[in-house]
Amino acid sequence: MTRILITSALPYINGVKHLGNLSGSMLPADVYARYRRARGDEVMFVCATDEHGTPAELAALEAGQDVEAYCTEQHEIQKSLGERFGCSWAVFGRSSSPQNRELTQHFARALWKQGLLEVRTTKQVYSHAEKRFLPDRYVIGTCPHCGYERARGDQCENCTRVLDPTDLIDARSALSGSREIEIRDSAHLFLKQSQFVGRLREWIDGHEKDWPALVKSIARKWLDEGLNDRGITRDLSWGVPVPDDIGDGQLAGKVFYVWFDAPIEYIGATKEWADANGRGDEWLKWWRPENPSDVTYVEFMAKDNVPFHTVGFPVTIMGSGENWKLVDRIKGFNWLTYYGGKFSTSQKRGVFMDKALEIQPADAWRWYLTFNAPEGADSSFTWEHFAGTVNKDLADVFGNFVNRITRFTASRFEGKVPGEGEYGEDEKALEADLDSRIAKYAAYMNDIEYRKALTELRAIWVAGNEYLTKAAPWTHFKTDTTKAAVGVRMGLNLVRLFACLSAPVIPTIAKAAYEAFAPAPETLPWPDRPMADYLDGLEAGAAVTPPAVLVAKITDEFVEAWKARFGGAE
């Protein structure tokens, strides 16, 4: 049995995520996890909240909570939303967990021992008003280049020049506006990434064929531009503390930078899973397998995350000198846009996970977002497109197929699978067509090419409708019930087939369709047999219960209402 380790980029803790976050990591990872399980693989699917860092502290401040309570609450909200979207992770952990603290410190010590960490003194902005250090972007002032008055300390948004906080004229805190800020020396740990350029390049080149162009291109860009050593600690209180035995106490009171500890939480969360389920050291079999090829590790993320997964985290792993599992496949996504623009929390533009579930069931979103995954380029969400896709694909082509044949069975065949008659030429042609289409569908799923995979899946549903039109059991029923029975039996078998093939993407709808015949198991069985065999698998005389309408259609009125509510094409 193949062992597949799947991680989804960790959603940041500061509030409910929008559909873009869902479509770029959690959802595609879940579809893949469900698919691999259906194919009989042993799957470890891991996700967690990324909780450390300044934005979390500030969000907590704004919410009037202490940061730990805030994170605990937000973690529960995100966990619940993910589950309601059908995310079938083994564990949804927290980067603030004791397990991650221990592992993060472990990796830091390992890197320290390998001589890959170095203490350097850096200039940091300290604000007296907030009594804290400020990240560069939280310092604002007048841009020395263009005179823009609200330039950020990391970059001027007006002239796009990269800045240093010390460049700013009339620098002040972006939080309080206070000008009582000063530059202080502060010691930090730097990871000597620059030493790894050769190894990283070799590693990336080794994945020429199995990584998307997007991922390779972003990764190489970083290497080509000259990889700088990177500061991995921060002057904050909310984070994994730097252990005393690193840096001779020069780093007392500091924490690791979120980008150091967040990817380690993939491992931490797996340990959280083991600890919570009494699995002892079983997490190690995923992360430190005896032979690296015992586990296939696949990461899902949007493009903003690619550098950290192709450079930062691999350097941590490689530099540790220990045999931790390095990622095998990286599936990177572009952005899902909202009417061509950015989803924006601050501008309340776009759709967020909680609101999305208020207006449509999870599977409608799952289908739309997977079918329109931003694989090759940014992909534009519009309400019209969403409604059209749900109505046409899910309700009409799939849902109605299930409905028409099961109800016909109920009204004309006493709600039982008819056993009369033999399959003929039309059935054989359909079986051959489906054998070939299912093979293509599976191949695209193996490649994690969702647009192509779902195009094929939809074509499979269409083939069912084509068949039924041709077989026309409602016509034959009047003159030749045996001939009608053949068409109905095939139609019913197709329902079960479609349910099993579709389950990774639309688990709830698939389950409901499957239950026309029998209670559904946790994972619907993949049709691993030739169609000639599979499509006569339902037992003659078995009861057929037409499910309630599987997919409700979305009316134009709803589309208009949603556009008004969420902000539409302006």
Place this chain on the structure above:
RNA sequence: GGCAGCGUAGCUCAGCGGUAGAGCAGGGGAAUCAUAAUCCCUUGGUCGGGGGUUCAAAUCCCUCCGCUGCUACCA
């Protein structure tokens, strides 16, 4: 400024060296089991502009225009 991606039918996208494709929308027809759902046929593009390489370019190169994103202390 630098870097990356994109610009193909009304819309969303695929194709990435060999005489333009899909889904939706539009038009016509068939059928009536079904959520007026399905099935068949069909209109529609000088592949952003210009130049070049080639027997042959949407596909490779150059250049221009437009859109989007990233630019390492937001994650």
